[in-house]
Amino acid sequence: MVNTPTVVVLHDGTPPPEMARIAEHAELRYATGDELPQQIPGADAVFVWAFRSDALPTAWPHADKLTWIHSASAGVDRLIFDQLRDSPVTLTNSRGVFDQPMAEYVLGLVLTFAKDLHTTLRQQDRKNWQHRVTERIHGKSALIVGTGPIGRAIARQLTAAGLRVTGAGRRERTDDPDFGQVRSTDRLAEHIGEHDYVVLAAPRTPQTEGLINAEVLAACHPRTRLINVGRGELVVQPDLVEALRAGHLAGAALDVFDAEPLPPESPLWEMPDVLISPHMSGDTAGWTDELVDLFLTNLQAFARGGELVNIVDKQRGYVTTPA
Known part of the structure; x- marks a missing residue:
């Protein structure tokens, strides 16, 4: 059985490109950091496009249905906080793109x-x-x-x-x-x-x-x-x-x-x-499309209850499974 999850896309004012592909598989809500507490209730997942955002801890008390967070970054140190670390919410990252x-x-x-x-x-x-x-x-x-x-x-x-x-x-x-x-x-x-x-x-x-x-x-x-x-x-x-x-x-x-x-x-x-250089070592032509493609792969698995890729060990702060 395939479900249609509700996904909040956390962005910094510029949403990810090519989201029409994602919209076929999920109900999408878009939110900046200030808007996240209002948009996260009822959401199954958060796609963190603004990976430098510190909005998640503030919005956390309003996350009543959240089971998955995906980061459009390989590093997740800015996303992990105590409540997330100790919760059953799955965190995945964008390992492999960069x-x-x-x-x-x-x-x-x-x-x-x-x-x-x-x-x-x-x-x-x-x-x-x-x-x-x-x-x-x-x-x-x-x-x-x-x-x-x-x-x-x-x-x-x-x-x-x-x-x-x-x-x-x-x-x-x-x-x-x-x-x-x-x-x-x-x-x-x-x-x-x-x-x-x-x-x-x-x-x-x-x-x-x-x-x-x-x-x-x-x-x-x-x-x-x-x-x-x-x-x-x-x-x-x-x-x-x-x-x-x-x-x-x-x-x-x-x-x-x-x-x-x-x-x-x-x-x-x-x-x-x-x-x-201004934090650009992994950013090549087409990189944003690759990030969306990776999220789509995980989203499709999430919707059918399958296994996600790039699951982060929240205690260690990185993915521990082989690439």
């Missing part, structure tokens, strides 16, 4: 650093002809912090480009199919200095928040470049600024920040060896 685009973005950042492309563009803006010698990436080492699907896609992409890849995660092992060796994030300061590139692709959890702090940054080799496409909260930002000023590492490419947009007064804007 893996390969983010891997390609990271490779682009590695090449930008190695070939000094950011300096080339700055010199072009000044009409300044300045010959320089650049680096190879073949044979360089990269530590990928985060061994989920995004981290694995990055590992495969960098390996194909000739880098030697190691992982860092919750459990140490030596036989991982994508990383080979995986080291413990609890001992990051002991081995971070061995690597030319350190890529952060872990979710934000109580265990990873503030993972890259002054102690870890001081252990970096002066040649190391830090790339963060995970969550801004993984890095203690003032510690990173001081480490860059002190020469503890050679540069940083940051796509995520603890406050977004990055405030204009942040010293990171003015640092020559820092690359800043």
Whole structure:
């Protein structure tokens, strides 16, 4: 038997595209954060398009029928709160949509650093002809912090480009199919200095928040470049600024920040060896359609009482089943 669920689409003023496909399978209500408490009563599910919204905890007392929340994001740290964590409501995410685009973005950042492309563009803006010698990436080492699907896609992409890849995660092992060796994030300061590139692709959890702090940054080799496409909260930002000023590492490419947009007064804007992008590493042409397609797949399963994909372990804060 197929039911017609009632779904609230939580958006930030711009609803998702192509929702006509969804409307064939559900009764849709649209709500901004302010409107969610009025729209959520009687709803079976919430499609969180505005994944940075903090409206769910406020609307939670009005959710009298809710059994499923789907996030249009791979990270769900901004959505989980105590009442949701302790409830039977199922939470799913958009794992799989962003893996390969983010891997390609990271490779682009590695090449930008190695070939000094950011300096080339700055010199072009000044009409300044300045010959320089650049680096190879073949044979360089990269530590990928985060061994989920995004981290694995990055590992495969960098390996194909000739880098030697190691992982860092919750459990140490030596036989991982994508990383080979995986080291413990609890001992990051002991081995971070061995690597030319350190890529952060872990979710934000109580265990990873503030993972890259002054102690870890001081252990970096002066040649190391830090790339963060995970969550801004993984890095203690003032510690990173001081480490860059002190020469503890050679540069940083940051796509995520603890406050977004990055405030204009942040010293990171003015640092020559820092690359800043506005949380866009996974956003490629057609990505919004892919997010809607994934939600539709889960919605159809939900309507017939089938098994949903990408179920988040609400205690850990990420999907624990194999991709």
